[in-house]
Amino acid sequence: MLTPIEIQGLQVLTILVCSPLLSGVIAHIEARLQGRRGPRILQPYYDLAKFLRKETLIPKDASWVFVAGPIVAFSCYLIVPFLIPVLTNYPLPLGYMGDILGGGFILALAGFSVSLAAAESGGPYAQLGSSRAMTFGALIEPSILFVIFTVALVTSTDLPYFEAATARASLSQAIRPAHLLAALAFFLVVLNDTGRIPVETHSSTLEFGMIDEARTLEHSGPLLALLRWGSAMNQMLLYVILLNVFVAPWGLAGTRQAGAVLLAIPVFVGKAVGLGVLFALVDNSFSKLRLFKITEFMAAAFVIAILAVLVLYLGGG
């Protein structure tokens, strides 16, 4: 029997430890789909270890914000696992600390501090990245809000645990149009927030199309490690919300037995890898949108999210 506090710590540890693994697996599968051999699955860990050993260079005119940004972002990513169902299907004590909106605020704070640190560096590409990230972040925000409205209308609360419990409760809840539309809209949001095609080529080194990736160009050493690790954690957190709240809230531990909770870790990583394969397939089957066409993608996500609310209002769909 694990205490709730231990389980909560385990949720954070799962995200912290497994997120580079998830990135590694996705990068490997993506390379295979493109006919390349690809990096080792553990490559992100080696990269992080390398960056942590290197020295940190700070631009001449940069202030403390340049150093604080990555640290604040990293701590934000460590807080969010307290709020969302990573391993258990029952709410943990600290899960009531914040709802989906609260989790969204903390993720937004993380993104904001990374952008601030990038802007502080004075590097033109980093500044361009931070300005773009803020612009597109604001454009995708309405879709996120309407997804949250949908959840709130369905469950009359916006705690992620309850949305997951509702989807699990019966098949008709899981396939009701509003739920499907909200899940689809959130899928598009995750595509945007993890820097995937059609919004961004996440592995490219070409600055013209860069959004999120450009923000880390001026950081080095341990700070870069924190940023990379943070972005892997961000990706895994978004996967947790998409999988364990919307699409597949099954396979979570229902009791506090150590065995059940520990078993939930590989089950979740397996689900996340499955989702990662889907994202890699999307990456390989679509082309990147031109920067000024990205608003079309945002508009599509917005339409889907708003339709979810509309069908709920009119017919209980």
Add this chain to the structure above:
Amino acid sequence: MVAAMSAPSTFTGGSEAIALAVLLTEFAMLRAPLSRSQVRLYALQSLAVSGLALFVAITKHLDALYALAALSFVLKVVVVPRIVLRLLRESRVELVASHRLGVATMVLISVVAAAFGFFVVGSLPVHARLLPTPSFGLAGAEILVAFLLVILRSDVVSQAVGFFSLENGVSVASLVIAGGLPLILEMIFLFDLLVAVVVFGVLIWVHHGRTQTLSTDPLEQLRG
């Protein structure tokens, strides 16, 4: 746990999901840059409409609807898109810049129109015999977005496809309010579509023959 809003039955949920797919393809048509992809989206939308008819036929055991589903599949998924695609191939025009407004603006306007149609049509005291009433609202929204497609895109193919998809919206609406309509009346609707295809086919052909483009902008010069 907090009481959740009760979910619709599987039949209601399923039929609404299909009606939503019809509406979403209409939005996709609004955005699609290539005329060819617009026609393909129309075929996809018609597939959803015939799927809806089939879904109702299976769950409510209505033989007439099987025939309707089959007929509309043959006509709207296979024949009409083929004819239009063939016309397009002959005109050898790949891309017509026909967006009168930016895509995001168009989508926002359509969202407003769809919401309006959704609520106005949905609040009519219509007694739905077969399908859940929200599908009627969705059909209303779809018809309004189809109108916007005709208004906001200035090429002949969009006008034609917009008109055809208007008919798809009407089909969904007629499935909702009069699902058990005599087959002969439904067939008349479909033949109406065939007439429209002929008219628009001639229009595309003559227009392209005279102006060498599929854009309707040259027609503006005809105004006095």
